Amino acid sequence: MKNIEIDEELYQYIVQHTQFIGESASSILRRLLSLENEQQPPIFSVEQLLDKGVASVVDRTSSDQLIGAKVVETQDINETVFNYVNKEELAMQRGAVGRFLLILAALYRGHAAQFSVVTEISGRDRLYFANTEQALAASGSSTKPRQIPDSPFWVMTNSNTTRKKMMLTKVANALGYSDEDAEKIRELL
Amino acid sequence: MKNIEIDEELYQYIVQHTQFIGESASSILRRLLSLENEQQPPIFSVEQLLDKGVASVVDRTSSDQLIGAKVVETQDINETVFNYVNKEELAMQRGAVGRFLLILAALYRGHAAQFSVVTEISGRDRLYFANTEQALAASGSSTKPRQIPDSPFWVMTNSNTTRKKMMLTKVANALGYSDEDAEKIRELL
DNA sequence: GATTCGATCGGAGGGATAGTTA
DNA sequence: TCTAACTATCCCTCCGATCGAA
Numbered sequence: 001m002k003n004i005e006i007d008e009e010l011y012q013y014i015v016q017h018t019q020f021i022g023e024s025a026s027s028i029l030r031r032l033l034s035l036e037n038e039q040q041p042p043i044f045s046v047e048q049l050l051d052k053g054v055a056s057v058v059d060r061t062s063s064d065q066l067i068g069a070k071v072v073e074t075q076d077i078n079e080t081v082f083n084y085v086n087k088e089e090l091a092m093q094r095g096a097v098g099r100f101l102l103i104l105a106a107l108y109r110g111h112a113a114q115f116s117v118v119t120e121i122s123g124r125d126r127l128y129f130a131n132t133e134q135a136l137a138a139s140g141s142s143t144k145p146r147q148i149p150d151s152p153f154w155v156m157t158n159s160n161t162t163r164k165k166m167m168l169t170k171v172a173n174a175l176g177y178s179d180e181d182a183e184k185i186r187e188l189l
Numbered sequence: 190m191k192n193i194e195i196d197e198e199l200y201q202y203i204v205q206h207t208q209f210i211g212e213s214a215s216s217i218l219r220r221l222l223s224l225e226n227e228q229q230p231p232i233f234s235v236e237q238l239l240d241k242g243v244a245s246v247v248d249r250t251s252s253d254q255l256i257g258a259k260v261v262e263t264q265d266i267n268e269t270v271f272n273y274v275n276k277e278e279l280a281m282q283r284g285a286v287g288r289f290l291l292i293l294a295a296l297y298r299g300h301a302a303q304f305s306v307v308t309e310i311s312g313r314d315r316l317y318f319a320n321t322e323q324a325l326a327a328s329g330s331s332t333k334p335r336q337i338p339d340s341p342f343w344v345m346t347n348s349n350t351t352r353k354k355m356m357l358t359k360v361a362n363a364l365g366y367s368d369e370d371a372e373k374i375r376e377l378l
Numbered sequence: 379g380a381t382t383c384g385a386t387c388g389g390a391g392g393g394a395t396a397g398t399t400a
Numbered sequence: 401t402c403t404a405a406c407t408a409t410c411c412c413t414c415c416g417a418t419c420g421a422a
Contacts, residue, residue, distance in 0.1 A: 002200040003192050004214040011191040013222070025193040033221055035202065092281065094391095095415055124383055124422075142385055144414085150196050158385065160416055283414095284392055313400075313406050331408055333391080347408065349393055 024152060096161045096189060097146070103168060103188050105149040111175045115153065121170045128156045128167055165189050197280075285350045285378060286335070289357070292377050294338040296360060304342065306363045310356065317345045317356055354378050 006014075017028050029035075093099045108115050118129040126140035136145035136156050144157040159167075165186045172182035195203075206217050282288045297304050307318040315329035325334035325345050333346040344356075354375045361371035 002197060003194050004200070004203070005192055006215045006218065008191060010215050010218060011193065014193070024195075026195045026199050029195060029199060029218075033202070035199070092278075094283065097415065126384070140384070147194060158416080159383090160418080162417095163383080164416090286392065315407070329407070346391095347393085348406090349395075351394095352406085353393090 024147070024150070026150065090188065096164055097157055099189050100157070100164050100168070101146055101149055101155070103185065104153075104155060104171065105151060107171060107175060107185070108148055108151040108153065112151075114175060115151070117174045118153065118171050121167065121174060123156075126156055129171075130154050161189065200280075279377065285353055286346055288378050289346070289353050290335060290338055290344070292357060292374065293342075293344060293360065294340060296364060296374070297337055297340040297342065300364050301340075303364060304340070307342065307360050310359045310363060312345075315345055319343050350378070 014025060014028050014032075017032060090099050090102055093102065116131075119131070122128045122139075126143060127136050130136045130139075130145075131152055131154070133145045133147070133154050136143050136154050140156070140158075142158050145154045146157045147154050155167075168189060169182050169186045172185045173179075177185065203214060203217050203221075206221060279288050279291055282291065305320075308320070311317045311328075315332055316325050319325045319328075319334075320341055320343070322334045322336070322343050325332050325343050329345070329347075331347050334343045335346045336343050348356075357378060358371050358375045361374045362368075366374065
């Protein structure tokens with residue numbers, strides 16, 4: 001992700017072309033510039049449902065007849081989601097925050113359709129995930145919200161590394177990962 | 190002015206539509222979006238207008254007699270050194286210091302044998318380059334020495350961006366680059 | 379008590395610019 | 401004295417460990 005500085009008027013122009021709540025600047029601009037656009041409205045994307053949706057749904061169910069499928073699907077998840085993680089990019093990050101965001105971005109890419117479940121993960125009084133910067137900021141003091149790259153979600157970032165790892169574990173579980181995989185994901189941080 | 194976050198690819202797309210040195214993101218975007226655009230190409234580039242820019246031109250005059258050799262070198266250099274610079278890695282750096290070190294590392298890789306000439310480049314009382322951290326630290330206060338990656342050399346890092354550019358120019362010249370190439374190198378920062 | 383959670387605050391990095399020197 | 405070059409202080413932002421609160 002890159003930050004660019006633009007003038008007020010141009011900013012307003014972009015904002016006015018938002019097509020769904022939480023749409024990122026990238027997404028809006030890509031549409032305006034007629035470029036390929038990955039980001040879709042979180043709920044209605046058919047493509048995402050077909051793509052990654054099945055795996056997570058299967059994973060999360062406790063239904064007997066799906067167990068066989070579950071094992072297989074789990075493999076796929078490992079192949080997909082872990083491929084989304086660019087190890088080099090990860091290693092290059094200066095601190096835990098950078099890695100944290102990269103990992104969450106990978107999880108989002110692999111589970112865009114289900115990702116809003118993370119919204120239920122929160123602390124005693126602070127929100128940990130939300131669709132807007134404001135929601136996080138309002139839920140505590142100095143929460144340091146950061147946008148999960150290429151996603152419409154924001155995370156609370158003002159915590160120690162241990163808690164960030166806990167958050168990753170919770171996210172992984174919420175998305176239906178086995179404990180072993182959740183552990184692997186946590187350890188990426 | 191507003192800051193917006195955009196993805197890497199979109200950023201590259203915008204950069205590629207730059208029409209003059211120093212053009213702002215707003216200006217480029219406005220052109221791409223067919224909006225009114227105030228910013229025009231400056232008569233002189235921004236860099237040239239900076240007071241320090243003039244100094245390095247003056248400083249260069251002492252290397253006149255090297256011109257013949259310089260021209261020949263230039264061909265080789267373009268093939269070697271610019272290949273050493275990983276543009277993506279460069280772009281990913283958070284600040285000027287990271288890029289500075291990366292560029293110097295590339296120059297070192299291309300000129301390891303002669304690189305110790307940079308040792309002659311220094312400020313009024315501070316050293317700019319040395320073989321040890323201590324040498325730099327001792328030559329001034331808060332010089333913030335940093336090792337040039339994968340090299341035995343250290344650089345002084347506590348300076349503004351303009352000076353870092355000057356340092357690059359001087360290094361390039363000391364290594365025998367033509368002024369045009371030195372300029373290209375400086376502009377990598 | 380023991381444990382979890384929050385957010386303050388110290389530390390590090392970066393670099394513009396005020397201030398100093400030649 | 402005046403100016404240009406150079407220095408390094410100081411302010412800003414980012415991080416995240418630590419310690420107080422719940």
